[in-house]
Amino acid sequence: MSDEKLSLKLLIWRQPSGHEEGQMVPYQLDNISPHMSFLEMLDVLNEQLIHEGKDPIEFDNDCREGICGMCSMVINGRPHGPEAGTTTCQLHMRFFKDGDTVTIEPWRADTFPVIKDLVVDRSAFDRIIQAGGYISVSTGQPQDGNNIPVDREDASLAFDAAACIGCGACVAACPNASAMLFVSAKVSHLFLLPQGKVEDETRVANMVRQMDLEGFGNCSNTYACEAECPKEISVENIARMNRRYLHSQFSANK
Numbered sequence: 001m002s003d004e005k006l007s008l009k010l011l012i013w014r015q016p017s018g019h020e021e022g023q024m025v026p027y028q029l030d031n032i033s034p035h036m037s038f039l040e041m042l043d044v045l046n047e048q049l050i051h052e053g054k055d056p057i058e059f060d061n062d063c064r065e066g067i068c069g070m071c072s073m074v075i076n077g078r079p080h081g082p083e084a085g086t087t088t089c090q091l092h093m094r095f096f097k098d099g100d101t102v103t104i105e106p107w108r109a110d111t112f113p114v115i116k117d118l119v120v121d122r123s124a125f126d127r128i129i130q131a132g133g134y135i136s137v138s139t140g141q142p143q144d145g146n147n148i149p150v151d152r153e154d155a156s157l158a159f160d161a162a163a164c165i166g167c168g169a170c171v172a173a174c175p176n177a178s179a180m181l182f183v184s185a186k187v188s189h190l191f192l193l194p195q196g197k198v199e200d201e202t203r204v205a206n207m208v209r210q211m212d213l214e215g216f217g218n219c220s221n222t223y224a225c226e227a228e229c230p231k232e233i234s235v236e237n238i239a240r241m242n243r244r245y246l247h248s249q250f251s252a253n254k
Contacts, residue, residue, distance in 0.1 A: 006032040006093060009101045010045065012057055018113050018121075024103070034094035038081065039064060039071060041093055058117040064089040066230065069167030073118045074105040079169035079228045087167065087230040107168055109177040111215050124214040125166050125182060131210035132203035133186045135195050154192045161189035163231040170225035170233075176217025181225040183211050184241035185233050191244060201248035208245050 007030045015022025029045050036044070039061050046056035060070040071088035075081035081091045096102060104118065112120040150158075164185035171177050187204050190196030196203070219238055226235045 004034070004098070005030070006034060006096060006098045006100075008032060008041075008096065008099075011101060011103045012118070013105045014057070014117055015106075015114050016116065018115055022114065022117075024105075032093055034092070036093045037064070037089055038075070038091040038093065039089050058115075058119050060119050061089060066090045067165065069165035069230075072107055072120065072122070072167050072169065072172070074103075074107065074172060076103050079107070079172040080167075080230050084227070085230060085232050087165075090230075107172040109168075109171050111177060111179070112168060112171065120168075122166075122168050124216070125168065125179070127214065128179070128183060128207055128210045129166075129186065132199070132206035133190070135190060135199065137195075137198045148194055150193060158189045158192035161185040161192070161233065161237055164189075164229075164233050165231060167230065169228045169230060171216065173224040173228035174217065174220060175222060175224070176220045178219050178225070179211050179214070179216040180219045180238045180241070181229065181233055181235065183207050184237035187241045187244060188237040191240070200244060201251055204241060204244045205248045205252070208241075 007028070010027040010029055011024045012027060013022055014025045027045060029041070029048070032041055032044065039059070042057060042059060049056050060072060062068040062070040064071070066087040066089060069087070072079070073088055075088065075091070080086060080088045081095075083091055083095060106112075106114050106118045107120045107122075109120075111124050112122055115121050162185075164182060166182060168179075168182070170181035171179050187207060190203065191200045223235055226233065
């Protein structure tokens with residue numbers, strides 16, 4: 001791998017608060033190592049800004065291991081950047097070329113209002129989870145491994161759905177700012193396991209209701225959510241959630 005340093009022109013969204021207007025601000029950054037992660041590059045830029053007596057750029061980050069979903073930003077028009085199946089914190093500068101212009105923005109959705117710069121309020125996702133994304137029935141004492149039989153295919157699908165980190169890239173990618181991929185992943189991974197089937201009907205009804213109350217749009221069937229999801233969650237979960245939702249409504253009207 002080349003150790004040649006990169007020089008980049010960065011266009012970054014700066015917004016003092018959610019109540020003030022924002023704008024794209026250009027920055028020149030030199031001597032960037034291709035071994036750096038994207039967030040490390042932003043750290044270097046912030047050190048430069050602090051040294052110049054300027055306000056650093058606010059951005060969300062926590063684990064920096066592709067687990068927490070906090071590193072939510074749109075890079076060159078794509079949520080989390082140009083690499084498929086990759087969070088922003090896992091994106092490395094070797095995927096950019098010397099002299100590139102890199103545009104960095106926050107998620108663009110009314111349901112994710114900007115707090116400051118690249119930080120958005122994603123508490124709408126928390127409220128959807130609070131509406132039903134859990135198991136509340138008594139399941140007794142912890143079971144020994146493999147004590148409860150689970151169909152192999154169902155277990156595999158449940159694990160795939162549970163990989164969702166709730167970052168919101170699906171919302172940022174969707175023309176309608178739909179949260180259906182996120183909600184369907186949470187509905188699926190609980191429904192597919194025995195412990196989650198007891199509350200399936202109330203869960204899906206409550207979570208979909210809360211999703212609508214939050215103002216997220218409907219699925220637009222463009223598959224942009226699946227294409228931009230860093231964990232490659234399948235849109236098949238949306239179809240499963242729709243079936244479970246219809247089932248819950250038929251049951252409620254009996």
